[in-house]
Amino acid sequence: MTALKRLRDTTIEPTHYRGILQLLQATWPSQEFNLENALQAFLEERTVRRSVPDFQRRRRYIIMTDDRVAAHAITFPRTILTTGGPVEVTALAGVCVAPDLRGGGLGRQVVAAAFADQPETGTAICLFQTGVPGFYRRLGATEVHNTFINGRHPEGSIANPWWDEWVMVFPADGPWPAGRIDLNGPAW
Numbered sequence: 705m706t707a708l709k710r711l712r713d714t715t716i717e718p719t720h721y722r723g724i725l726q727l728l729q730a731t732w733p734s735q736e737f738n739l740e741n742a743l744q745a746f747l748e749e750r751t752v753r754r755s756v757p758d759f760q761r762r763r764r765y766i767i768m769t770d771d772r773v774a775a776h777a778i779t780f781p782r783t784i785l786t787t788g789g790p791v792e793v794t795a796l797a798g799v800c801v802a803p804d805l806r807g808g809g810l811g812r813q814v815v816a817a818a819f820a821d822q823p824e825t826g827t828a829i830c831l832f833q834t835g836v837p838g839f840y841r842r843l844g845a846t847e848v849h850n851t852f853i854n855g856r857h858p859e860g861s862i863a864n865p866w867w868d869e870w871v872m873v874f875p876a877d878g879p880w881p882a883g884r885i886d887l888n889g890p891a892w
Contacts, residue, residue, distance in 0.1 A: 706769045706810070708817055713746075713762040714754050721746055723773030724766065731800035763821065765814040775801045775810035777818050781827065785855065785886035794825045796832035796874075797892040815843055819874050829878040833868040833891060846876035855886040865891040 711720060722743055729737050753759040758781050767775040782795040796818055801811045822830055834840055837847055847870055854865040865887055873880050 777814040787883040830874040837870040845874040
């Protein structure tokens, strides 16, 4: 049996967060990763940042299958800089499904839930990168072709901060500016 859960980082249970960390590590393995250290760091950050409005607005979407986190996505607010001024967007990141459960629609369910909640975020648009644009197009997103930079890069680099090939927005008919976009921090 599967169950979709909408969670906030301010109140997420450590057992759920442990499952999220395990899924993220299974999806994007890192030799430096230490589960217990990552869990402890999150719990400490949550204690310190609980009252920060942007932290309060972070949402996680998970699907539980057989008492484990089988799918995950996170959304959070991010202010980007456009030629028309600052714009707050909803960032979508960390979309993944357990390797043994891929192809069963779980990714679609967590992303559809995140997109369905888009009106509640207070932003008009969701911005993200992906290696699988067709998946997101079927859910109502579209590719954008702006030049992106990270104006906060410590070395002043104007290189594209995204690592995936496609950058997309949801909804496809949402208000999206032309011109250069400064992510105002690292890509997600």
